[in-house]
Amino acid sequence: MAADVHKKKGWEVPNGSLVPADGQHTERSESPTPGLAQGTEPGAGQEGTMFVHARSYEDLTSPEDAGVTSRIPEEGQGDEVDQTNMEQISKDFSELSTQLTGMALDLEEEMRQSKEDKLDLSPQTCRRDSVLSGKEEEDVTMDAWRMHQKHVFVLSEAGKPVYSRYGSEEALSSTMGVMMALVSFLEAEKNAIRSIHADGYKVVFVRRSPLVLVAVARTQQSEQEIAHELLYIYYQILSLLTWTQLNHIFQQKQNYDLRRLLAGSERITDNLLDLMARDPSFLMGAVRCLPMAAGVRDAVSASLQQARAKSLVFSILLSRNQLVSLVRKKDQFLHPIDLHLLFNLISSSSSFREGEAWTPICLPKFNSSGFFHAHISYLEQETDLCLLLVSTDREDFFTVSDCKRRFQERLRKRGVYHVLQEALRTPFYSISQVGIPDLRHFIYKSKSSGLFTSPEIEAPYVSEEEKERLLGLYQYLHSRAHNSSHPLKNIYFTGPNENLLAWVTSAFELYVCYSPLGTKAGAISTVNKLMKWIRKEEDRLFILTPQTY
Amino acid sequence: MAQRKMGKEMTVTSDGYHSKPTYVYKVVLLGSMAVGKSSLAFRYAKNSFRETMPTVGCSFFKQMIHLETANIMFEIWDTAGQEKYHSICHLYYRGARAALLVYDISRKETFNRAKLWLRELEKDFLHDEIVIILVGNKTDLATEREVTSEEGKEFARSKGLLHAETSAKSNHQVTDVFMTMPVQSQSWKKSRVDLRAPNSNQIKKCCKS
Ligand SMILES: Nc1nc2c(ncn2[C@@H]2O[C@H](COP(=O)(O)OP(=O)(O)OP(=O)(O)O)[C@@H](O)[C@H]2O)c(=O)[nH]1
C-alpha cells in the first residue's frame, strides 16, 4: 500500500501544547484547534460523561490485558532464541495451514461422491444455528469454508472445542488439536509472541485462562486489531456466564465441555463477529447516537429519568445499534464495550420483538463476577426503538416492567412519541449536508464522551464488499495511528480508489475519506470546515447533556 | 418478587365488554431447547408461524381473551430451554395456574427430559395447585416421530397430567390447549371441597359462567 505517512510532519500539530483535561475548559470554540483540550472538543458532554473514561482500544491492550500481541521477547532471552522459536512456530504453522486448507483430502473425495448436491452451498446458507434447529452445518472440507476471511475458534485450555465460527466444533476437533499443540508450545517456551504470519494468513492467539481464543485471518488487519476482536469474543462469553462462574467450572473440572452451557448462544457470538466486520463502533471503541433534535432527545431522557426504580442502574433507548438516550444511576458508569455487548445481544435475535424479555447478563467491564438483569422490549411492534432497562435485582421484573409503562406514558404526555418516530425515519445523514465536494465519508470520535458520528456510507461504497473495504481502510489507518511502538498523530493515505486522512489528538479522532481526485493540500484545507460543521451539528449528533437518576 | 394480585379488575372498554370482570391467569411454558415453546405461544397469540430464535432468558407477554361473562388476561411466561437460564426462569414459575410442559415428538430425548422438568415443577407446586399439560409438539413431522402418542398419554396418566399433541407449524390443537387450561382449573376447583390454596377463591371465580 502506498501510504504517505507522516509523523508530526506535513501539517504540524503542536503536540506539546496540549492541555490536559481538567474540567476547567468549558469554552466551546467554534472550530477546534489542534491544541483543543479534552472535554471541549465537539461532541464532548457538557455535564460530564456517560461512560467510563473510554480509552477503549488502548484499554483492551493495556497492561490488564497485556501480552496479547506484544512482540517484545521476555527479558533475558536473546534475539537468537526468539529467532529459533519463530522458525519452529512457522514450521508448525505451515503444518496447521495445511490442515486448514487441505484437510483430509481423501475424505473430501468421499464427500464429493456421496453428497454431490451439497457442494454448491454458498457461505450464506451455511450459518450454523443451534444444534437442534436443523440448519445446515458447514462442511469443513469445502472451499467456501477455507475461503472465509476470518476463522475464529475458542478452546478450553485442556483443548476442548468451545466455539467455531464456521462449521461445527466437532468436525474441527483435529484442527483444534493442532492449535492447542501450538498454544502449549508457545506457553512452554514462555515466548511472548502470540501471532504468526504465514502464507497470506495471520494467526493470532489470545489466552484468557481458562480459555484460548484463536483467529486465522486473511484480512488486512493488524494483530492488535484481531486480538482486540478476540477479546470482544471473550467478553461476550463472560457476559453469558460471568468470569467467576467460568473459572469455577474449570476449577471443578478441567476438561469440562463448555458447549453445553453455551448451546443456543452461538448465534450471539456469530452476530458479534459479523457486526465487527461492518460497524465501526467496535474499532472506535465508541458509541454512535441516532441523530435527532436536542429538544426531542432531552425530552426522551427526562422521561427515562422519571421512570426510574430503586434497582435500576441503566436505562437505555436504542435503535438498530444507535443510541437514542442513556440514563444512569449516579456514580455508575457504563463501559462502551459493555454497551456494545448489549447492542449485539439485542441485534442478534428477533425474539425480543415479542413481549418483554428478562435475562441475566454480565457486563464484564463493569463487574465480571456478577449478573445484572436486563429487561428488553421494543416500544412498538413495528418500530426499531428498543428499550433496555438494566436492574440489579433478578426478582424485580414487574417493577421494571412498570418503568417501561411509565416511560411510555411520559413520552405521550410530553408529546414526543411522534417526533421520535419521525427521527427514526432518517437514522443517517448524508455527507452532502457537509458541503465539501471531494468528501466521501468520515468518522469523528469525541474521546471524552466516548461517542462518535459518521454519515451514511454512500456511493461508490454500495455493495457489502465495498463497505467492508472502506472499513478495512479505516482499520488500517487506525492501527497505524495507534501502533504501540510508533503511534502517529496524522496520516495521509493515497490509494487508487480514494484518499484518506487520519488525525488523532488527545481530545478526538478523525478519519476522513476523499475522492481520489483531490490533493493532500486540498484535503487538509477542508478538515477545518468539516470540524466546524460537526461543531455546528453537535447537539443533534451527540448526547451533550447526559442524565442520571 | 412482589406477589401479584390475582383476580378481578373491572374494565370498561369501548368495544362492548362493559363491566365484565377480568381475571389474570398465569401460564408457564417449559421444556427442552427448540421443542417449540415460543412457536406455540406465537401461534396462539398471533395465529401464525415463522422461524423463531432461541429464547434468551424468559419472555413475558399478555393475551386478553374475551368470554361471554368474563375476560381472561393470560400472562404467558415463555422460558428458555437453555440450561444457563434455568435459575432465572425458575423464579417466575411462582403463582402459575397452569404449565405447558412441551417436548418434541421427533426427538425422544426431549420427552425423557420432560420427566426431569416435571420434577422441577413438583418441587414448587403441590399437585393440585397447578394444571400441567404435557404437550407433544411438531405432529407435522409424523414421519420422524420418535415418541408415540401412547407413550405420551401413558406417561401423562401415570403422573396425573393432561396430555395433548400439537403442531405450531400447521396449527394443530394449539388454541385448544390454551383454552383447556382455565377450564381445567375450574373443573378441578369445583371437584374440591377443601379450598386451602390462598388464591383458590379467585380461581374458582375465574371462568365461572
Ligand atoms: N416442523 C415443526 N417445527 C416446529 C414446530 N414448532 C416449532 N418448530 C421449529 O422448531 C424450532 C424451535 O422452535 P422454538 O419455538 O424456538 O423452540 P423453543 O422451545 O422456544 O426453544 P428455546 O427458546 O430455545 O427453548 C424452530 O426452528 C421452529 O421453527 C412445529 O410444530 N413443527
Ligand SMILES: [Mg+2]
Ligand atoms: Mg423459545
